[in-house]
Amino acid sequence: ILNVEQSPQSLHVQEGDSTNFTCSFPSSNFYALHWYRWETAKSPEALFVMTLNGDEKKKGRISATLNTKEGYSYLYIKGSQPEDSATYLCAFITGGGADGLTFGKGTHLIIQP
């Protein structure tokens, strides 16, 4: 059974502050790590797909890093805005086939104006 752990479970951040949270996953048989943003009443929206150790990806104020040897990824949000409030999910995929994603429980982020 694969375990994907995300921390913290929830986070309150002041508008304008920067923040980050963690995703831990099994380092063996790694294939890819996904990050999604899931806003209330919407579908999960893809942020990043990361496959290489040392990968760093950026999308606007959001960026992510990947360490496959030690099994963790960080998601950073710079200058948080109210619209960043959402649950951020990471998901892990092994092997090379069409297997589905193993998700963590998410980090629930609330940006306070």
Place this chain on the structure above:
Amino acid sequence: SQTIHQWPATLVQPVGSPLSLECTVEGTSNPNLYWYRQAAGRGLQLLFYSVGIGQISSEVPQNLSASRPQDRQFILSSKKLLLSDSGFYLCACSYRAPDTQYFGPGTRLTVL
């Protein structure tokens, strides 16, 4: 990007009743299709995935089944619902592992 349709959006069913949730995908043919469920207090859990018509893989033993009668249609079913089947059901598609998965709007199922 892909458009994924799911219906119904919400459903309240009595214990022991049957279930059929449908998912259809617009866009490129031959997608990989997935059913996920989020139960109360838990993360998204993969239930089934399919790489082609009639090909279904199940991740966990359960009261549910899935079928793929057409290339872009994925159906989740049960003959007799249990209370534990309550949750939020999401259909997703991808075109090449490990690429992005695209999610539908979901179905909220409450079993009473």
